Amino acid sequence: MKVIGIDVGGTSTDAVLLDERELRHYVKTGTTADVSSGIVAALDALVAKAGPDVERVDAVMLGTTHFTNAIVERRGLTPTAAIRIGLPATAFLEPFTDWPSDLAAAVHALRFMVRGGHEYDGRPIVPFDAAAVESAAREIRDAGIRAVAITSVFSPLDATLEERAGQIVREACPDAGVTLSHRLGRIGLLPRENVTILNASLVDLARATTAAFADGLRMVGIDAPVYLTQNDGTIARMERAADLPVLGVACGPTNSMRGAAFLSGIPDALVIDVGGTTTDIGYLRHGLPRQANRVVEVGGVRTLFQMPDLLSLPLGGGSKVTASPLAIGPESVGFRLTELGRVFGGAVTTGTDVAIAAGASSLGDPRRVADLPSGLVGDAMAMIRARFEDAIDRMKPDAEPRPVIAVGGAAFLVPDGLAGAGETVRVPHAAVANAVGAAIAQVSGESDRVYREAPRDEAIAAATTAARRDAVAAGADPETLEVVEVEDLPLAYLPGNSRRVRVKVLGNIAS
Numbered sequence: 390m391k392v393i394g395i396d397v398g399g400t401s402t403d404a405v406l407l408d409e410r411e412l413r414h415y416v417k418t419g420t421t422a423d424v425s426s427g428i429v430a431a432l433d434a435l436v437a438k439a440g441p442d443v444e445r446v447d448a449v450m451l452g453t454t455h456f457t458n459a460i461v462e463r464r465g466l467t468p469t470a471a472i473r474i475g476l477p478a479t480a481f482l483e484p485f486t487d488w489p490s491d492l493a494a495a496v497h498a499l500r501f502m503v504r505g506g507h508e509y510d511g512r513p514i515v516p517f518d519a520a521a522v523e524s525a526a527r528e529i530r531d532a533g534i535r536a537v538a539i540t541s542v543f544s545p546l547d548a549t550l551e552e553r554a555g556q557i558v559r560e561a562c563p564d565a566g567v568t569l570s571h572r573l574g575r576i577g578l579l580p581r582e583n584v585t586i587l588n589a590s591l592v593d594l595a596r597a598t599t600a601a602f603a604d605g606l607r608m609v610g611i612d613a614p615v616y617l618t619q620n621d622g623t624i625a626r627m628e629r630a631a632d633l634p635v636l637g638v639a640c641g642p643t644n645s646m647r648g649a650a651f652l653s654g655i656p657d658a659l660v661i662d663v664g665g666t667t668t669d670i671g672y673l674r675h676g677l678p679r680q681a682n683r684v685v686e687v688g689g690v691r692t693l694f695q696m697p698d699l700l701s702l703p704l705g706g707g708s709k710v711t712a713s714p715l716a717i718g719p720e721s722v723g724f725r726l727t728e729l730g731r732v733f734g735g736a737v738t739t740g741t742d743v744a745i746a747a748g749a750s751s752l753g754d755p756r757r758v759a760d761l762p763s764g765l766v767g768d769a770m771a772m773i774r775a776r777f778e779d780a781i782d783r784m785k786p787d788a789e790p791r792p793v794i795a796v797g798g799a800a801f802l803v804p805d806g807l808a809g810a811g812e813t814v815r816v817p818h819a820a821v822a823n824a825v826g827a828a829i830a831q832v833s834g835e836s837d838r839v840y841r842e843a844p845r846d847e848a849i850a851a852a853t854t855a856a857r858r859d860a861v862a863a864g865a866d867p868e869t870l871e872v873v874e875v876e877d878l879p880l881a882y883l884p885g886n887s888r889r890v891r892v893k894v895l896g897n898i899a900s
Contacts, residue, residue, distance in 0.1 A: 584690075644827045833860060
């Protein structure tokens with residue numbers, strides 16, 4: 390199978406061509422302010438370099454920062470109506486309660502709270518008020534709102550009310566994007582509602598982004614199905630990914646981790662991905678990023694859904710270095726490194742400059758940093774080492790020294806012999822590990838719900854069937870699906886034989 394992988398980072402946009410999992414061609418171009426033109430430029434460069442090899446490409450995998458940037462920068466978001474099914478139990482905290490004011494101003498359009506929802510044991514709180522949802526849907530339609538987020542209390546246990554409310558809203562507002570919380574979040578109400586609202590606000594942007602990317606592919610003469618990478622290290626069909634764009638938040642670091650596992654052949658290790666602006670550190674388990682099992686803030690909003698367990702440092706190849714007092718970052722020249730960095734003829738001293746002065750790399754023109762004081766270079770490299778060693782201690786699963794795989798465009802910043810770690814592994818093509826990770830990604834399916842009055846074997850079997858169905862809908866070949874994770878947690882606080890079962894399956898893309 391011949392595939393193209395593209396990953397958009399804060400500094401560079403990378404593209405690779407793999408043929409039967411062998412890296413044939415790669416390019417690294419600068420990320421542009423509008424992102425999309427940078428993707429097209431990377432495709433153009435790859436096509437020019439690969440020539441006939443790009444003919445008959447089977448699939449294109451894209452990992453993009455569009456959605457993360459939209460949340461962080463508060464731009465491109467669609468005003469969203471939030472409907473919560475949970476009165477009278479949840480009246481004390483309304484939707485958008487714990488949001489940063491600037492993000493709430495960009496997203497908040499209307500909010501409605503209606504009667505309904507379930508207790509933790511599956512019993513209805515009160516009868517569902519369908520008439521109130523119909524009234525809300527008419528108000529949403531009359532206001533011209535195009536994004537709707539629907540959340541019901543304990544919907545991961547029973548999604549019936551969300552499905553009914555979604556049907557009512559779609560009938561009244563056929564052009565609106567509707568997000569149901571049970572498709573994204575875990576049990577907790579507010580974090581699940583928050584990620585549902587964020588997703589709804591991103592749907593219009595996601596549809597425009599995927600359409601622009603498809604147009605870009607046609608412009609360079611590539612006719613192949615498109616998949617978007619997700620933040621668990623897997624991919625989904627472009628059409629499905631456009632409905633759940635929030636799953637693409639933080640996909641860049643996970644792509645790098647998957648690429649690190651592929652390029653090194655090491656499935657269990659720490660990965661340090663050093664970009665131009667930030668460094669992301671995570672742990673590989675069975676070749677996939679370890680997932681966070683806690684509330685994670687996205688753009689200042691508390692969420693609880695699938696997210697990689699990452700530690701991000703404001704340290705990269707483009708980080709500005711100042712001498713008195715010594716500081717590295719958080720300010721960075723970003724994608725202008727090749728314009729402003731000293732080794733490229735600029736006047737700004739960066740992390741790349743001190744690393745090259747220390748002999749860690751020969752990038753650019755080392756003569757341009759020969760005048761950097763040796764004390765500054767030594768102290769800066771010692772500070773970088775200390776930050777990495779502290780991060781490793783925080784991310785290791787236990788006290789054992791674990792191998793560290795260094796990837797990213799500024800992987801040369803990672804020193805050998807890090808305290809608390811094993812060998813520092815350097816891989817070929819480390820600078821484009823993110824695009825490689827996108828290209829090799831598989832399709833996943835997941836089911837995470839609570840089963841009541843069900844024997845363990847029956848609950849796991851039902852969850853496995855649901856996960857397989859989810860994977861096929863995302864574009865997987867059903868013949869290649871394998872179960873990679875099973876969690877079975879008995880819930881003593883629920884009546885009867887209740888348990889939470891999470892099953893994850895992986896498979897190759899369908900031809």
